[in-house]
Amino acid sequence: MSANGSPAGQQPTATYDSPFLKACRREPVPHTPVWFMRQAGRSLPEYRKVRQGIPMLESCMRPELVTEITLQPVRRHGVDAAIFFSDIVVPLKAIGVDLDIKPGVGPVVERPIRTRADLAQLRDLTPDDVPYVVEAIGLLTRELGGTPLIGFAGAPFTLASYLVEGGPSRTYENAKAMMYGDPELWADLLDRLADITAAFLKVQIEAGVSAVQLFDSWAGALAPADYRRSVMAASAKVFRAVEGYGVPRIHFGVGTGELLGLMGEAGADVVGVDWRVPLDEAVRRVGPGKALQGNLDPTVLFAGRDAVEAKTREILDAAAGLEGHIFNLGHGVMPSTDPDALTRLVEYVHANTAR
Numbered sequence: 001m002s003a004n005g006s007p008a009g010q011q012p013t014a015t016y017d018s019p020f021l022k023a024c025r026r027e028p029v030p031h032t033p034v035w036f037m038r039q040a041g042r043s044l045p046e047y048r049k050v051r052q053g054i055p056m057l058e059s060c061m062r063p064e065l066v067t068e069i070t071l072q073p074v075r076r077h078g079v080d081a082a083i084f085f086s087d088i089v090v091p092l093k094a095i096g097v098d099l100d101i102k103p104g105v106g107p108v109v110e111r112p113i114r115t116r117a118d119l120a121q122l123r124d125l126t127p128d129d130v131p132y133v134v135e136a137i138g139l140l141t142r143e144l145g146g147t148p149l150i151g152f153a154g155a156p157f158t159l160a161s162y163l164v165e166g167g168p169s170r171t172y173e174n175a176k177a178m179m180y181g182d183p184e185l186w187a188d189l190l191d192r193l194a195d196i197t198a199a200f201l202k203v204q205i206e207a208g209v210s211a212v213q214l215f216d217s218w219a220g221a222l223a224p225a226d227y228r229r230s231v232m233a234a235s236a237k238v239f240r241a242v243e244g245y246g247v248p249r250i251h252f253g254v255g256t257g258e259l260l261g262l263m264g265e266a267g268a269d270v271v272g273v274d275w276r277v278p279l280d281e282a283v284r285r286v287g288p289g290k291a292l293q294g295n296l297d298p299t300v301l302f303a304g305r306d307a308v309e310a311k312t313r314e315i316l317d318a319a320a321g322l323e324g325h326i327f328n329l330g331h332g333v334m335p336s337t338d339p340d341a342l343t344r345l346v347e348y349v350h351a352n353t354a355r
């Protein structure tokens, strides 16, 4: 037990006992907790207002702005957790990789990593590289009261996909060419990214986040045998590095139905599921001892209240036998989503799972 009475880390008891962290630990909850990937973002007018004229990466480096943006969806929707406002490429930018986030495109890397010499762009990350992250998490943990704050990072494969391609890709042809054609260089690249990612998550945990999510958003492009052979060790290294802190570790990807078992095995406490696999099937694939997070198709939110409630009902029914369920979308909130539909969804899940 720590000095303030919570069995893990430095978090206050109210946070430790929150429905979100209880569900992560597979303990009984008063209602199913809800949060949304990309809950802070363009769907909110108050977000668009404070971001006006400030480039994405610069906004991640301003602690007061990060705090305000992170709190916006908590105030508006009453979600059960906040997710730290940042981006998966922030730690890469912080160690000096020349990259930017282009509006409507995503991360773009000036000098893609294609050869062994290019690996020199990737040095280790220290807390001094991201002082604004430490400061913003400090501000947030004071403002949030008992609402847990989720930290996050991009998984080695997803980061590598941007670094090797030079930007977003549909096919990942350059990244996969390296994975199949130069497995030693690929392994060294992923191992370096694992160390950077682990260091970035440790900074966030030591600054006060209550859970961490590893986003391997694009791992669904991989066959299970290739994931196991060429990717899993790096993600497992990240999970091992943060195991001792006692904060729940969530592992998420899109189109990863065939990888769910391996993604749990990599060391997660909670496995994120997109909308393609129902949760009662997902639990069979993941096996016992893990909570599940998911999994409403974000496009359902465009279909009107009745459709949202019917689809949500299906998910809650599929989750009825689970030991730990955190309600979320199967991927991020889309920018043109009506924010009121999200607020209603939170209310619906809470009301229909009250125990």
Ligand SMILES: Cc1c2[nH]c(c1CCC(=O)O)Cc1[nH]c(c(CCC(=O)O)c1C)Cc1[nH]c(c(CCC(=O)O)c1C)Cc1[nH]c(c(C)c1CCC(=O)O)C2
Residues within 6 Å of the ligand: 036, 037, 038, 039, 040, 041, 042, 056, 083, 084, 085, 086, 087, 088, 089, 101, 102, 103, 104, 105, 106, 107, 152, 215, 217, 332
């Ligand atoms: C792949 C990935 C990225 N970034 C992230 C991922 C993994 C999650 C996923 O699978 O969606 C993670 C991320 N990016 C952002 C968050 C914020 C926290 C939250 O979820 O609310 C999180 C968790 C802010 C952001 N990151 C970005 C935005 C939009 C830019 C803006 O608002 O100006 C936000 C709110 C930019 C970004 N950054 C990235 C993309 C693809 C984009 C979108 C580009 C675009 O459509 O304009 C890379």
